[in-house]
Amino acid sequence: MNKNNALLTSAILGVAALSMTTNAAAGESLLGYTLGAESLPKGAKEAYLWITHKGDKRRGDYQAQQIRAEFEYGLTDRTTVAAYLNGYRHDYDCGAGCAGPVGDEEISGKKSDIQFSGVSLEALHMIASPYSADIGVAVYGEVTYDTVDSITGENGTGWAIEGKVILQKPYMDGQLQWMTNLELEAESWKADGESGTEYAIAPRLRTGVSYRVAPNWSIGAEGWVDQEMLDPADGSWEFDHWDVFAGPSVHYGSKHWWWTLTYAQQISGTDESDDNTNGLHLADHEKYEARLKVGYNF
Amino acid sequence: MKSYLPLFAIPVAAITSPAYGIQYMTVEQAQQALFPQASAFAENFVQLNDDQRDQIEALSDVRQRWKKQKVWKAMQADQQVGWFIVDKVIGKHEFITYAAAIDMNGDVIGIEIMDYRETYGGEVGQENWRKQFVGVDLKSPLKLNQDIQNISGATLSCRNVTNGVKRLLALHNTVLQADN
Numbered sequence: 001m002n003k004n005n006a007l008l009t010s011a012i013l014g015v016a017a018l019s020m021t022t023n024a025a026a027g028e029s030l031l032g033y034t035l036g037a038e039s040l041p042k043g044a045k046e047a048y049l050w051i052t053h054k055g056d057k058r059r060g061d062y063q064a065q066q067i068r069a070e071f072e073y074g075l076t077d078r079t080t081v082a083a084y085l086n087g088y089r090h091d092y093d094c095g096a097g098c099a100g101p102v103g104d105e106e107i108s109g110k111k112s113d114i115q116f117s118g119v120s121l122e123a124l125h126m127i128a129s130p131y132s133a134d135i136g137v138a139v140y141g142e143v144t145y146d147t148v149d150s151i152t153g154e155n156g157t158g159w160a161i162e163g164k165v166i167l168q169k170p171y172m173d174g175q176l177q178w179m180t181n182l183e184l185e186a187e188s189w190k191a192d193g194e195s196g197t198e199y200a201i202a203p204r205l206r207t208g209v210s211y212r213v214a215p216n217w218s219i220g221a222e223g224w225v226d227q228e229m230l231d232p233a234d235g236s237w238e239f240d241h242w243d244v245f246a247g248p249s250v251h252y253g254s255k256h257w258w259w260t261l262t263y264a265q266q267i268s269g270t271d272e273s274d275d276n277t278n279g280l281h282l283a284d285h286e287k288y289e290a291r292l293k294v295g296y297n298f
Numbered sequence: 299m300k301s302y303l304p305l306f307a308i309p310v311a312a313i314t315s316p317a318y319g320i321q322y323m324t325v326e327q328a329q330q331a332l333f334p335q336a337s338a339f340a341e342n343f344v345q346l347n348d349d350q351r352d353q354i355e356a357l358s359d360v361r362q363r364w365k366k367q368k369v370w371k372a373m374q375a376d377q378q379v380g381w382f383i384v385d386k387v388i389g390k391h392e393f394i395t396y397a398a399a400i401d402m403n404g405d406v407i408g409i410e411i412m413d414y415r416e417t418y419g420g421e422v423g424q425e426n427w428r429k430q431f432v433g434v435d436l437k438s439p440l441k442l443n444q445d446i447q448n449i450s451g452a453t454l455s456c457r458n459v460t461n462g463v464k465r466l467l468a469l470h471n472t473v474l475q476a477d478n
Contacts, residue, residue, distance in 0.1 A: 174390075215392040215393060
């Protein structure tokens with residue numbers, strides 16, 4: 001790998017490390033990734049555990065899990081704040097590289113470990129309740145400090161700021177829910193041992209529906225399109241990639257406990273090299289993801 | 299490919315509670331609370347046809363989900379003093395069961411929450427919230443944050459109980475009044 005490609009790869013992987021850490025939520029999640037607009041009532045507390053499993057790249061054997069522990073608190077009836085502890089488990093054997101062009105591969109070697117990676121702080125403000133206005137609207141902000149590349153597990157220092165506009169519309173007395181998130185994320189990443197800092201901006205659109213099939217049980221489907229602009233340490237702003245994921249989800253909710261399980265397959269994406277003909281982007285993302293969120297209301 | 303997906307099943311299985319029933323108030327208790335003067339309740343369950351359901355929706359602007367409504371005539375000696383209706387509306391996780399009492403003029407005497415299992419909003423069962431419905435009729439706005447106050451964290455429950463009462467008033471106007 002030449003120096004420029006090495007820097008670019010480092011930048012892509014580092015920024016991806018941040019982009020994959022910031023998908024937080026306020027309140028019970030009907031879907032795994034697309035958030036609803038409701039806030040917690042004042043004084044309410046919820047604890048969450050998230051596990052996101054990501055698997056399969058172009059070559060080799062690649063698995064990773066993102067693990068998040070979250071505590072959420074209703075500051076007012078309309079504003080919810082939250083803090084997270086983030087970590088990763090990596091288990092891959094990529095040989096010359098699990099992604100990238102043949103002869104200039106990315107994500108090389110072997111790794112098997114679990115690391116604490118950083119913290120996130122989040123706030124959500126509900127502007128309009130989905131159940132008392134024509135459409136529910138909330139705004140959301142999150143700051144993340146990270147020390148681990150989510151893809152390779154290598155160390156560095158990164159920051160991410162993410163903003164969202166959340167829309168939610170109930171139908172059939174709330175039996176059917178439609179949710180859409182418009183997201184914009186700005187990130188920085190400096191790999192250990194590297195002198196430069198890379199930056200990226202990633203707009204994202206998520207949308208999904210959830211339908212209550214029986215008391216406590218809902219099924220749903222969601223998808224998202226994600227794009228990333230990159231400013232590598234030795235370059236200037238350029239388009240990096242886009243990708244599309246979609247898949248089903250199932251949700252169980254009761255008085256105190258809830259959980260949501262979502263599977264998402266990469267449907268399409270920018271080939272990360274000319275000799276990649278499968279129409280997927282597998283440098284920053286994987287072929288599929290599965291996310292389990294478990295929540296407990298105090 | 300290594301598979302870690304079975305790991306997901308462990309916490310899911312561990313926290314999935316079996317279905318169980320919690321009833322805070324029986325039909326008899328709700329009847330007694332809403333019609334303490336009544337000496338008997340005559341079962342008068344109503345089977346609605348499609349036209350009647352459409353009429354109820356047109357009058358209340360609320361979908362008549364059920365084809366059957368559990369209705370009783372509240373009797374004092376030989377005189378009917380009102381209607382007692384048990385209804386269900388969608389809560390955040392489960393159905394909310396409540397009872398409404400309507401007098402012979404079509405005014406609400408009161409409501410009782412019989413079964414509520416949601417995370418937030420247990421206040422819907424308290425008198426302060428329920429008494430907002432006393433005296434309302436089909437002409438009342440019955441709108442959240444207008445004549446009916448919301449409870450934070452339970453907006454869906456409050457909205458659906460409010461809409462439910464409006465729907466029962468339309469049921470009274472469309473079917474029960476004519477039945478008498």
